[in-house]
Amino acid sequence: MTETKTRRRGERLEQAILDATWAELAEVGYTALTIEAVAKRAGTSKPVIYRRWQSRAHLVVSAWVRQQPQESGTPDLGSLRADLVWLFTRVADRMAGMMSETIAGVMADAFKHPEVQTLLRDRLDSAPLTGVIRHVVDNAVARGELRPVELPRMVLRLPLDLVRAVAVFYGPPVPDEMVESMVDDVYLPLLKGLALD
Structure with a gap:
């Protein structure tokens, strides 16, 4: 007993x-x-x-x-590009740390079960990543690199979506050159476009 x-x-x-x-x-x-x-x-x-x-x-x-490490702060590396490369690399490293078969299995369940879709959406919307992105953008605005910008929810989730899409085709770990391409060819131009009047 x-x-x-x-x-x-x-x-x-x-x-x-x-x-x-x-x-x-x-x-x-x-x-x-x-x-x-x-x-x-x-x-x-x-x-x-x-x-x-x-x-x-x-x-x-x-x-x-539960396995994800707690955010220990967002570095200010001196430029928006450097901060974004750091961020995308961190997302890619975390993606590689989660077994790709697990991601595929959860995504398959999400297609079959609406409650799993809701769960994933809620987790993404409340993920620390969105706060980190806002912090990176605020730093860029404070440095004068970027005009103040309102970040739609889709834009806040885009780093994760891009890394996941690349990981599907290239497999984890995502190559460094692909991380830089996501930043230089997609995310930086998007942020600058959103910041225009």
Whole structure:
């Protein structure tokens, strides 16, 4: 009965489940991942997991978000281009850190299940990335490189969308020259165009 007294609850239990999910993903991939295997690895039960996450995709997205390092600040590298190359490289590195098969699996679930689409949209809209982009643009405005600009939601999500699209065709890791092309040929011209009166 000692087990009942020391049973994990709340944040500790959630962390154990998300860690187990990530370990399962690394070991068997998204397609073969089961809630039962995650429960066993976490030392809990399927009903406990389903009370917190309604589907495998929800669980995997939560595990991925938990794996992302907390933002330690956005550097001011002296130019908008340098800051954007840093940002796109960071996004590409994170994309490479998440198994590509996992991304494909979650995206496939999103096509089949509207609630997964909603989950992904909500996660993207609340992601730290949007704050980092605003900070990079504010720095450029303060340096006089860019006129003040209103950033539509689509533009805030574009770095992630571009990196994901390139990763599909080139595979992670995204080559440095492709990162620079996304910045020089797409994102910088877009920001400058939006900043025009």
